[in-house]
Amino acid sequence: MPRNQQILLDNRPQGQASASNFKLVASDTPALQDGQVLVRHHYLSLDPYMRGRMNDSKSYAAPQPLGEVMQGGTAGEVIESRDPRFAVGDKVVGFGGWQEYSVVNAAQPGTLKKVDTTQVPLSHYLGAVGMPGVTAWYGLVKIIAPKAGDTVVVSAATGAVGSAFAALAKARGCRVVGIAGGPDKCRYATEELHFDACIDYRVHADTPAMTQALKAACPDGIDGYFENVGGYILDAVMLRMNAFGRIALCGMIAGYDGAPLPMAHPALLLLNRIKMEGFIVSEHMEVWPEALAELGQLVASGQLSPRQSIAQGIAAAPEAFLGLLKGKNFGKQLVQLV
């Protein structure tokens, strides 16, 4: 019965999230019952959507309950099984949360999935070949639906979603422009993630400056935009959108702390006949097999080799998460436990 360290949501943020919102506790893992599997987590996934769930407000998902283990995706190995579908040693992904071990009822559909790590490293099943990758796929393929030659733009370009977006869009013959924070990320975007250009939002820190930078990077205007951020970046992109452009709204991280985040010129949506659509990838499970097949192939072939930011040990999870919200991560943010 291994000792299991867990991170709970202790209290809700007032404004910005902080380390004091979380609490580290430890307990013994319970004995398994029939149909249960014990998974040792190798990696925890940290994702921006978790910030939204920390608030106690109306949302598409129930808020993260107080006093319970922070929810989130996990990748690990089965170390004990009382279900015939899983064997000790199986590599699995699930939704085990911020803890070192989880007990899973194997019969419940969708809770645990075996993965093949011969060509794709286990950790990538939490990123490029997991929820973030499918998120990029859905927004690009189902909402932006680009044709070859279109110019598409993504904010948070070097994150897990943005890097998958670039590979998927390049495979479709698009010009791909990223927006990221700092010269290192921008260089990485163009040199390793195959972006055609990348704009540093720290240098272009207001709407007019960002609009000018977009004009230079997107000489033919913008046909599709994948939004992870919101705020003035969205305002600037809207000023450069072509007629009949499509905007996939995936995240508005700039508004998660509760500050009002208006859109300056919604009339541009009319003027340019733009379609803007919010989506949540977990509501489109029908696309996951097709999307994961393409993403797995891109990673296996080396066309998509996204960077990861890896924090060590369960106790490091809160600080790593807070850093992610501030853009301190470089690529997919994970916590490694084994």
Place this chain on the structure above:
Amino acid sequence: MPRNQQILLDNRPQGQASASNFKLVASDTPALQDGQVLVRHHYLSLDPYMRGRMNDSKSYAAPQPLGEVMQGGTAGEVIESRDPRFAVGDKVVGFGGWQEYSVVNAAQPGTLKKVDTTQVPLSHYLGAVGMPGVTAWYGLVKIIAPKAGDTVVVSAATGAVGSAFAALAKARGCRVVGIAGGPDKCRYATEELHFDACIDYRVHADTPAMTQALKAACPDGIDGYFENVGGYILDAVMLRMNAFGRIALCGMIAGYDGAPLPMAHPALLLLNRIKMEGFIVSEHMEVWPEALAELGQLVASGQLSPRQSIAQGIAAAPEAFLGLLKGKNFGKQLVQLV
């Protein structure tokens, strides 16, 4: 050679449009050349989109040129023809502009269309069975795409677009809620246009009040919204939209005078996975035959008998148009010339 009175755009508005932007002139109609038709206008159509074209700014259509006849839809009668496709006495709709007569090159496709006035009065071809009706049809059928039982909302409810929207949505089994200015319009909406409820925006003049009124009028939330206005009404509607709601953006009349008109909470688009789409009906000519067939049938059968505001004489056009922008019209705004 009849004398032709015309209204030109003399100068562009600074802020609000005013009568001094226009100029009334008169000249003789020219002699016809082969292939030309002389139309005497019985009705001019006044529409909110014209305000946008008075500005000299980037838009989907070229700005209305200065010193030229104000552009707009017209309905009238052929009084002289040098083209075999049209005979004297034919009732026709076209885009003749703010003048008493127009000379039309009959060969140019789409410039002039014969209409049947046995069941539908001529003037309605500028309203319910014309561009405004098709506008309502496109937004409802192609963007909102409601199913029976859905709740749909339209602003500027008693105007030409709103009244057609109500008839089309009722025919599809929707709950239809309007937003209009003043008790007379609201009573007319529910008593004669078949709206299930109508909210007076003069009584509910800010976001919280409008939100409360929408909550009462739409107990099951809002599935589809047809936007003619923008501003705080859109903000309030967004607070009551259901998940997977659709917003058809047709007009933002509140912003035509150039005042900034932000959207307060664009993150709601993401939270509720809303699709918002701007459109211009003239870019979707492929739907006109189907839409006009349904609209003509609704008018002929009496299910749609929209009210008209009719100003008399060409000189009255500017004031009637300025009144339309302030919501002083009651139903489709026309100018009658004959």
